[in-house]
Amino acid sequence: MRFLFKTDYEDDIKLFPHSGYVVTYGVLLALLLIAPYLLSSYLMSQLVFVCIYATVGVALLILTGFTGQASLGHAAFLAIGAYTAAYLQKYNVPFPVYFLAAGALTGLIGAMVGFPALRLTGIYLVIATISFALIVEEILARWESVTHGNEGMRVKTLSLLGVTVPRDSPTFYYLCLAVLVLTIVGTLNLLRSPTGRAFVAIRDSETAARSMGVNVALYKVKSFAISAAITGFAGVLFAHKLSFISPEMFTLQLSIEFIIVILIGGTFSLHGAVLGAIFIVMIDPFLTYLKDDMPGIIAGIAATFGAGTATAGNIQSKVAAFASLNGLKGAIYGIIIVLFVLFEPLGLYGRWLKIKLFFQLFPLYKRATFKRQKIYVKSERNR
Amino acid sequence: MLDFVQQLVSGVALGCVYGLIALGFVLVYKATEVVNFAQGDLMMLGGFFAFTFIGMMGLNYWIGFAGAVAAMALFGMVAERVVVRPILGYPQFSIIMATIGLGYFLRSIAGMIWGTDDLKIETPFSQGVLRIGSLVLAYDKLSVIAATMILCTLLYLFFNKTTLGTAMRASSENMLAAYYMGIPVKRVVSIVWAISAAVATCAGVLLVPITFIHSNVGLVLGLKAFPAAVLGGFGSIPGAVVGGVLIGVIESMAGFYLAEGWKDVAPYIVLLTVLLLKPEGLFGLHVRKKV
Numbered sequence: 001m002r003f004l005f006k007t008d009y010e011d012d013i014k015l016f017p018h019s020g021y022v023v024t025y026g027v028l029l030a031l032l033l034i035a036p037y038l039l040s041s042y043l044m045s046q047l048v049f050v051c052i053y054a055t056v057g058v059a060l061l062i063l064t065g066f067t068g069q070a071s072l073g074h075a076a077f078l079a080i081g082a083y084t085a086a087y088l089q090k091y092n093v094p095f096p097v098y099f100l101a102a103g104a105l106t107g108l109i110g111a112m113v114g115f116p117a118l119r120l121t122g123i124y125l126v127i128a129t130i131s132f133a134l135i136v137e138e139i140l141a142r143w144e145s146v147t148h149g150n151e152g153m154r155v156k157t158l159s160l161l162g163v164t165v166p167r168d169s170p171t172f173y174y175l176c177l178a179v180l181v182l183t184i185v186g187t188l189n190l191l192r193s194p195t196g197r198a199f200v201a202i203r204d205s206e207t208a209a210r211s212m213g214v215n216v217a218l219y220k221v222k223s224f225a226i227s228a229a230i231t232g233f234a235g236v237l238f239a240h241k242l243s244f245i246s247p248e249m250f251t252l253q254l255s256i257e258f259i260i261v262i263l264i265g266g267t268f269s270l271h272g273a274v275l276g277a278i279f280i281v282m283i284d285p286f287l288t289y290l291k292d293d294m295p296g297i298i299a300g301i302a303a304t305f306g307a308g309t310a311t312a313g314n315i316q317s318k319v320a321a322f323a324s325l326n327g328l329k330g331a332i333y334g335i336i337i338v339l340f341v342l343f344e345p346l347g348l349y350g351r352w353l354k355i356k357l358f359f360q361l362f363p364l365y366k367r368a369t370f371k372r373q374k375i376y377v378k379s380e381r382n383r
Numbered sequence: 384m385l386d387f388v389q390q391l392v393s394g395v396a397l398g399c400v401y402g403l404i405a406l407g408f409v410l411v412y413k414a415t416e417v418v419n420f421a422q423g424d425l426m427m428l429g430g431f432f433a434f435t436f437i438g439m440m441g442l443n444y445w446i447g448f449a450g451a452v453a454a455m456a457l458f459g460m461v462a463e464r465v466v467v468r469p470i471l472g473y474p475q476f477s478i479i480m481a482t483i484g485l486g487y488f489l490r491s492i493a494g495m496i497w498g499t500d501d502l503k504i505e506t507p508f509s510q511g512v513l514r515i516g517s518l519v520l521a522y523d524k525l526s527v528i529a530a531t532m533i534l535c536t537l538l539y540l541f542f543n544k545t546t547l548g549t550a551m552r553a554s555s556e557n558m559l560a561a562y563y564m565g566i567p568v569k570r571v572v573s574i575v576w577a578i579s580a581a582v583a584t585c586a587g588v589l590l591v592p593i594t595f596i597h598s599n600v601g602l603v604l605g606l607k608a609f610p611a612a613v614l615g616g617f618g619s620i621p622g623a624v625v626g627g628v629l630i631g632v633i634e635s636m637a638g639f640y641l642a643e644g645w646k647d648v649a650p651y652i653v654l655l656t657v658l659l660l661k662p663e664g665l666f667g668l669h670v671r672k673k674v
Contacts, residue, residue, distance in 0.1 A: 070479075116659050120658060123479075124617075124658060128655060131654055134647070134651050138648045260480075327492075327494040327495055328491065330494075331488050331491035334488030334490075335484070336484070337481070337484025338481050341470060342466070345470075345473070374471075374472030
């Protein structure tokens with residue numbers, strides 16, 4: 001077991017607390033770099049979506065996880081980024097320019113949303129961001145001269161410095177990976193800077209932060225702007241990956257999916273965004289796999305336990321009928337959310353930490369280490 | 384002028400449905416400070432129960448109505464026991480996510496059981512109109528308005544005049560203190576969920592003649608009822624109904640007088656404006672902040 005002796009503040013905020021981190025993350029990065037040569041094209045495509053969702057997840061973590069401002073409107077920011085890219089592309093603006101422009105515009109709009117949000121907390125903020133997202137969705141559908149309304153917009157193939165980058169190419173994957181890694185490193189640096197500390201202070205107690213001299217309004221708006229800008233960058237990549245965008249892609253459903261990303265991953269660490277993104281993106285292929293292969297497997301099991309051929313076939317068709325029921329995916333989604341909230345509120349990353357601690361402290365691990373405090377005194381209303 | 388009154392009445396009727404759903408939000412929030420995002424889906428489920436009793440089993444409308452309300456009250460208690468009670472006392476965000484998950488689940492299950500078609504029930508209010516001069520008022524809309532008024536008054540009296548209502552308000556202020564004072568907090572919360580599911584069912588059944596019932600109706604109307612509750616100031620029973628009526632009237636006026644597309648956004652624009660000027664909503668209590 002390794003003990004880290006921290007003797008000053010610089011030790012406490014190191015990006016890599018010890019050399020082990022460099023090795024593990026180095027190996028991970030190397031694996032991600034050679035992934036295009038190892039994985040099938042379908043899995044690569046899913047991996048690109050993981051990168052995009054994880055980028056949005058990091059953005060949402062800055063706002064929700066670290067500043068404590070819940071948002072159910074991030075699909076709108078993603079949409080603004082995507083539409084800015086698609087619109088500027090029509091006028092042959094080069095990729096780096098519209099990429100940055102999309103981020104800047106989304107950041108600006110994020111700040112504008114942040115101002116009204118200053119006075120709102122908790123449930124009022126949630127409904128304000130939902131309203132914002134619904135209004136944006138309606139604008140996208142109606143402002144036909146720019147967005148082509150419900151017909152949607154075609155996004156041309158990405159061309160970077162004169163080289164075309166098709167959406168299935170490894171280069172596009174590297175681009176998404178680079179954006180994700182830069183976002184994560186940037187966010188880590190942000191979080192150990194005074195700005196990040198101010199965010200966390202606001203999350204823990206607004207009043208206490210204010211009395212320590214934190215300009216709450218300024219930092220809240222900053223948090224909104226940064227989070228929105230990162231989501232805007234992700235939106236550009238999202239548009240290129242899908243190659244076609246229309247308003248009904250950016251619904252409340254998508255915003256909820258982003259919240260689920262950080263909820264399932266864990267809201268207290270950037271690891272959570274990545275783990276949650278992997279979970280959300282991979283659940284689709286996994287369910288398809290279950291749907292296709294499960295009936296056969298179950299019938300096989302039934303046959304080995306002595307069921308006749310007719311019975312096994314009967315079971316197989318019944319399971320297949322159940323698996324192809326309409327809306328089964330939604331039900332599974334719902335159950336997953338509820339189970340995570342009830343049994344693993346710290347998310348996948350929390351589970352990983354628990355497992356790690358279990359082995360580090362073996363046999364002295366105790367469950368109570370991660371137990372949350374319940375507060376029965378009315379808190380939110382009088383805060 | 385006649386058009387205006389006509390629109391006003393249909394807006395008020397629609398608004399009353401929003402108000403009824405919003406009442407459910409407010410009840411749960413008032414008693415437990417939990418925001419139940421599945422409220423719209425409870426309404427949808429109530430509508431489907433009523434359809435099963437009345438449309439499929441052929442029961443009398445009123446018996447079917449009562450049966451649906453009773454069944455949903457029970458369902459509300461079960462949902463509270465399974466999903467909400469284990470996380471009472473945790474941050475609000477967790478509870479919101481849990482109820483969103485519950486909503487997803489209910490929507491899919493309802494879609495599986497009753498299919499995805501639009502369903503309809505024959506009610507005593509389905510046909511017939513009331514004529515006042517040249518003004519034509521449909522019974523189905525009037526029935527919604529009347530029921531909302533009755534329910535709102537009953538609930539208001541219940542919360543402010545009865546012992547159980549007082550116990551609910553006490554446990555919403557401070558669960559621990561309420562428990563020390565001898566209030567069975569768990570049972571109180573359970574009852575609140577039952578009442579709110581029952582109110583949602585009333586909304587669902589009254590809604591059936593106006594719009595059809597299908598598995599997504601809860602999400603659509605819930606998203607309108609939620610601003611209604613916020614507009615009235617979360618936690619105020621008359622506020623919920625006033626907010627609902629406001630949203631309904633704004634929506635129907637915008638649909639009639641403004642260009643296409645405004646109908647769906649106008650309520651949210653008004654909501655954002657109100658929140659900007661009065662962050663606690665119209666009837667919300669202004670509370671002092673404590674560290």
